[in-house]
Amino acid sequence: MTAGLRTDDRRVVYGRPALLTDRSTHYCPGCGHGIIHRLIAELLDELHLGPKTIGVASVGCSVFAYDYLGIDFVESPHGRAPAVATGVRRARPDAFVFTYQGDGDLAAIGTAEIVHAAARGERITVVFVNNGIYGMTGGQMAPTTLLGQHTTSSPRGRESAVTGFPIPITEMLAILPGVVYAARGSITDPGQIGRTKAMIRRAFESQLAGPGLSIVEVLSTCPVGWGMTPTESMAHVANDVTGVYPLGVLVDRRRMAMGEV
């Protein structure tokens, strides 16, 4: 962060993080990826992790995260990011390793990889961006799509009799002993953005402290896929999505081990 530096007589209190590249993103108006990328860049700056970080990009809109974050990246096949991150981490134990995955990637095609990376307690951090839809391919239903939600592949609204129920995968992961930290945040207002940043910081610090997988699910938006304005999308997350996916820390085993909880 450039905050605190003086230029002329003015004090910069908010600037572009050094690791956030100076370019426009390809993301749609109202999409949450820009905010979440920024949080990661701020934290990598603040924790001085940039020079030792290897990110794992997944398949979806956010595959281009490597265009916006000034760090080493490897691109993963769809859903396989936790396995790729496992290989990175084991082969280069000194690196700081995180994956950036959407809900189609992590909660559908990649369930085996995330569950077993968690079961092994891989020392990686997963930033899991859940917008309840396959955005990049045109707004199809995801396993995280809410009941009744209209998508291009659930045109009558998601019906539980046909397609089952939204999958609370972060809760599922939180019960595994290999997961040291699991939390869910959102980005609907500055307060929530601040809380989510604190969660990602805690997840990063958990990785730095020792073994175990840390994951932060971030409830995000897809105004184009949802057929809403950006403002309506933020309100939808705050009012409806958080009812199905409650915000908060699901587990913090390092804190529990220290008797703080």
Add this chain to the structure above:
Amino acid sequence: MSVPRVTVERPAAAPRPQLMKGNEAMADAAIEAGCDAYFGYPITPQAELLERLARRMPELGRVFIQAESEIGAINMALGAAATGARVLVSTSSPGMSLMAEAMSYMSGSELPMLLINVMRGGPGLGSIGPSQSDYFQATKGHGHGDYRVPVLAPASIAEAVALVADGFEIAARYRTPVILLADGIMGQAMEPVVPAFRTPAWDASAWELTGADGRSPRVVRSLHLLPEDLEAHNRHLQAKFAAITERETRWAGEQLDDAEIVVVAYGTAARVARTAIERARAAGLRAGLFRPISLWPFPTAALAIAARRARAIVALELSAGQMVEDVRLAVDTAPVFFHGRTGGMVPTPGEVVDRLSIAWALTAPTP
């Protein structure tokens, strides 16, 4: 009282052959080749390879992971290869099908890896018997997209040991996955071997991810969304594949000088062919063996030359006929016959001699 120390010069003892199982010999060869990380999943008939590395790799402070699936294993390999590690994966046929996806990604991302496929019978769950029915998959197929992967096929355990080191070397030199295509017999058989272990050069400085410390960030990727960019990337890959074809084509010939029947066979089939050729020669049939060692690049030009004076070509495989298609593409000067067994059955030398006799009779010069 001090005794003067006498040094006796002993003649260097000839290396003693060791009785080695194919899977274990390949595992040892990988360790000696400097393999940093192994990822696998249990499947017959390659399990001893995984088991041996499960014991030895941690002893050496190297990485061993039994993954949750073949998909997990090869994607761990992708990640480790991106950091510059010398990576080995092994599997058998059904597992190879699951690894197809990442093979495409690794070729597109130009990441090196050695993959040992100890083939078993198919399709589907098939059998655990030896087979060569994944020739198409290894040489033409696995994943999507315009790419090729070097495929090396050993016909003895000693050769398997040598090809492990060669495979790592080719993988690093061209930044590509390499397949060592063995069959169940190559994995399970035991032979006396004087293992010629070798540690090939490995320089990952051009691609390894280390964290962008003091240099620009690096991205290991296969995505090139702009058509112009992807075509340029494909041209680069194709130039690389052409260079591999030019420099890494391998084959061996036996008794080809006067051969009027050329048997084309690789791996275990070549072992059967060798015995059949001896028997055929004893019966007056001048037969020889052309043995492809690199299945891709296939030794097309060399086979065409070897076939020039032959009156018949016989392709012998542990399959319903896969390599024979490449033989037919290479040879247009003589008829190409095929003999193969499937499902884990191995042709006997006797039935091969019968086929050679038929080919010999059918192509007899008309008086």
